Amino acid sequence: MNWTKVERPLFTLLIGVVLAGAMLVSLEWPVRASIIILVLGAIGSALIIVQLVVDIKSAGKSSQALTMEAPAVKTDSRWGTLEIWSWIAAFFAAIHLVGFLAAVPLFVFSYTKTYGGGWLLSAALGALAGGFVYSLFNVLLHVPWPTPLIVSLIS
Amino acid sequence: MLEAAIEGLQSILTPYSLAMMSLGVFIGSLVGFLPGIGGPTTLAIMLPFVMVMKDPVTVIALLVGMDAVGNTASAFPSILISVPGSAGSQATILDGYPMAKRGEAARALSASFMASLVGGIVGPLILLASLPILRPLVLAFSSPEFFVLTLWGLAMVGVLSGNAPVKGLIAGILGVFIATVGLDMKSGIERFAFGEPYLWEGISLIIVALGIFGVPECIDLASRKSSIAERHELGSGFKEGILDVFRNLWLTIRSSAIGIWVGFLPGLGSSVADWFAYAHTIQTEKNTENFGKGDVRGVIAPEASNNAKEAGSYIPTLAFGIPGGTSTALILVAFTAVGINPGPDMLTTQLNFTFAIIWTLAIANIIAVAFCMAFVKPIAKCCFLPFYTIVPLILVFVFIGAFAAHFNHYDLLALLVFSALGFMMRRHGWPRAPLLLGVVLGTKMELYLWLSYTRYGVEWLLRPGVVILFILLLASVFYPIWQGRRGGVSRAAEAM
Numbered sequence: 001m002n003w004t005k006v007e008r009p010l011f012t013l014l015i016g017v018v019l020a021g022a023m024l025v026s027l028e029w030p031v032r033a034s035i036i037i038l039v040l041g042a043i044g045s046a047l048i049i050v051q052l053v054v055d056i057k058s059a060g061k062s063s064q065a066l067t068m069e070a071p072a073v074k075t076d077s078r079w080g081t082l083e084i085w086s087w088i089a090a091f092f093a094a095i096h097l098v099g100f101l102a103a104v105p106l107f108v109f110s111y112t113k114t115y116g117g118g119w120l121l122s123a124a125l126g127a128l129a130g131g132f133v134y135s136l137f138n139v140l141l142h143v144p145w146p147t148p149l150i151v152s153l154i155s
Numbered sequence: 156m157l158e159a160a161i162e163g164l165q166s167i168l169t170p171y172s173l174a175m176m177s178l179g180v181f182i183g184s185l186v187g188f189l190p191g192i193g194g195p196t197t198l199a200i201m202l203p204f205v206m207v208m209k210d211p212v213t214v215i216a217l218l219v220g221m222d223a224v225g226n227t228a229s230a231f232p233s234i235l236i237s238v239p240g241s242a243g244s245q246a247t248i249l250d251g252y253p254m255a256k257r258g259e260a261a262r263a264l265s266a267s268f269m270a271s272l273v274g275g276i277v278g279p280l281i282l283l284a285s286l287p288i289l290r291p292l293v294l295a296f297s298s299p300e301f302f303v304l305t306l307w308g309l310a311m312v313g314v315l316s317g318n319a320p321v322k323g324l325i326a327g328i329l330g331v332f333i334a335t336v337g338l339d340m341k342s343g344i345e346r347f348a349f350g351e352p353y354l355w356e357g358i359s360l361i362i363v364a365l366g367i368f369g370v371p372e373c374i375d376l377a378s379r380k381s382s383i384a385e386r387h388e389l390g391s392g393f394k395e396g397i398l399d400v401f402r403n404l405w406l407t408i409r410s411s412a413i414g415i416w417v418g419f420l421p422g423l424g425s426s427v428a429d430w431f432a433y434a435h436t437i438q439t440e441k442n443t444e445n446f447g448k449g450d451v452r453g454v455i456a457p458e459a460s461n462n463a464k465e466a467g468s469y470i471p472t473l474a475f476g477i478p479g480g481t482s483t484a485l486i487l488v489a490f491t492a493v494g495i496n497p498g499p500d501m502l503t504t505q506l507n508f509t510f511a512i513i514w515t516l517a518i519a520n521i522i523a524v525a526f527c528m529a530f531v532k533p534i535a536k537c538c539f540l541p542f543y544t545i546v547p548l549i550l551v552f553v554f555i556g557a558f559a560a561h562f563n564h565y566d567l568l569a570l571l572v573f574s575a576l577g578f579m580m581r582r583h584g585w586p587r588a589p590l591l592l593g594v595v596l597g598t599k600m601e602l603y604l605w606l607s608y609t610r611y612g613v614e615w616l617l618r619p620g621v622v623i624l625f626i627l628l629l630a631s632v633f634y635p636i637w638q639g640r641r642g643g644v645s646r647a648a649e650a651m
Contacts, residue, residue: 019332092568115380144562146562
């Protein structure tokens with residue numbers, strides 16, 4: 001089954017639902033706060049219907065190359081895409097769990113090592129990234145880092 | 156006037172002033188090179204230090220030097236890793252990154268820096284020449300004209316989105332909706348914040364830009380499991396890039412003029428100039444089929460305009476004391492602290508300071524471009540590094556850039572949401588540029604609309620400036636559609 005056929009109109013529909021939901025919520029506000037949402041939302045809703053018709057009619061055809069866009073992501077790289085999304089999610093979780101200062105070198109080292117970097121290169125890149133974050137944000141900018149989850153749990 | 160010009164130049168060319176200017180240029184370039192750390196943030200950090208300085212020329216050299224070059228080095232991340240180094244270099248990605256992928260990173264970078272230099276020199280020259288002419292013009296502009304101007308910007312999404320105008324317009328509207336998130340200052344209403352204090356301040360433009368552009372490109376690179384450049388050679392494009400600017404000199408000058416104009420209009424901000432210049436290029440140039448796929452003109456136009464814009468933003472700052480943007484607002488604070496009085500004095504008793512600013516804008520750009528040019532080849536080589544060394548570093552940059560918006564965990568969550576949106580948009584051929592433009596213009600558009608209505612009722616629609624701008628707006632939207640249809644008909648006729 002070609003998922004793109006289904007995904008494309010579904011994505012358009014999702015954006016339509018977001019626009020419609022926003023308009024619905026804004027109905028409870030005074031006019032001065034909702035006027036631009038209602039005016040542009042009405043135009044947007046009409047355009048969504050047009051786009052849905054186009055999507056359904058052109059189902060199965062590949063996305064057109066856009067004048068001002070990079071070509072659409074190839075759908076045959078689904079596994080590669082899932083893989084990198086997992087890394088991104090893991091990085092996000094690591095930041096939350098152990099904090100930026102530990103998560104950055106850990107993530108850079110693990111990613112580089114997993115995909116073919118040698119021990120030395122991976123360690124050097126991890127140290128470089130960690131050192132950069134520490135010197136810029138800790139030493140120069142004195143950023144108030146949020147307390148990592150693991151520290152909160154221990155204390 | 157000539158005496159003031161010479162006095163201004165002499166004050167800037169002292170060893171101490173030049174050293175301070177070079178320091179400013181270095182900091183400005185570094186900030187431009189690092190995505191997420193914006194020029195205004197750095198200026199705000201510098202303010203406590205410069206406020207204690209006694210000499211106004213030193214403050215001009217340091218701060219104006221820093222501000223003038225913020226958009227020059229930002230071409231490095233925009234072109235090489237598809238992450239905008241500053242708000243003013245977002246449009247550069249569209250053609251710069253495809254050039255880097257094609258192995259033409261050196262050409263794109265040298266073209267970008269040369270265009271920045273031309274814009275950085277043309278800007279101050281136009282600033283100098285236009286000061287007496289533009290004064291009455293800016294005074295004639297009021298909220299209705301500013302509203303139509305922002306509408307014009309948003310309507311350009313039709314042009315920006317090329318052959319997907321419906322998707323482009325929807326994306327632009329979605330961008331305006333995103334811009335409305337947060338506390339509404341006019342009514343005190345909490346909009347789309349769902350009781351969450353994090354959303355009261357609205358969604359950071361940086362997070363939206365990083366999410367919809369930075370992460371999807373990184374995902375693409377990681378999925379391809381190759382280096383950024385698909386061809387493993389730097390090419391002989393370094394000199395070619397410089398020559399490209401001279402081959403397109405008229406475009407460079409036009410884009411610089413657009414930059415000046417956008418900078419000159421208070422409140423439009425730095426993130427608009429590059430888009431306006433890009434859209435203008437697509438509308439006016441011939442053979443536009445390669446735009447978005449790596450056309451060097453798509454790098455030259457935004458880079459010339461974003462540097463020229465800096466000079467433009469000093470016009471209202473100096474002439475009327477109205478800052479053209481956030482950076483000039485911060486500089487204005489420093490100026491006032493050291494005895495520079497923006498306003499009519501800048502054209503009379505303090506004319507030497509005005510010239511010192513103009514000279515600094517030009518000289519700082521020359522220093523910055525020399526500095527960047529020296530590093531083009533070594534830095535461009537990062538396009539040939541294997542993906543596993545680039546991807547984690549880009550992701551770290553993107554996450555840190557997003558986190559720097561409010562230093563809050565929710566920044567990262569917002570980044571993930573916009574990354575998913577950007578990824579889906581790219582996957583299904585939705586243009587992402589109009590969404591970003593919608594976020595940039597949304598707040599201003601809403602404010603100007605409300606001010607127009609409360610001040611003039613519906614009569615604002617009949618103001619001559621509004622009518623003229625509306626005509627220009629309609630022409631901008633319908634001319635490309637008409638041209639596209641005519642092209643389609645011709646092709647159909649040829650096919651028959």
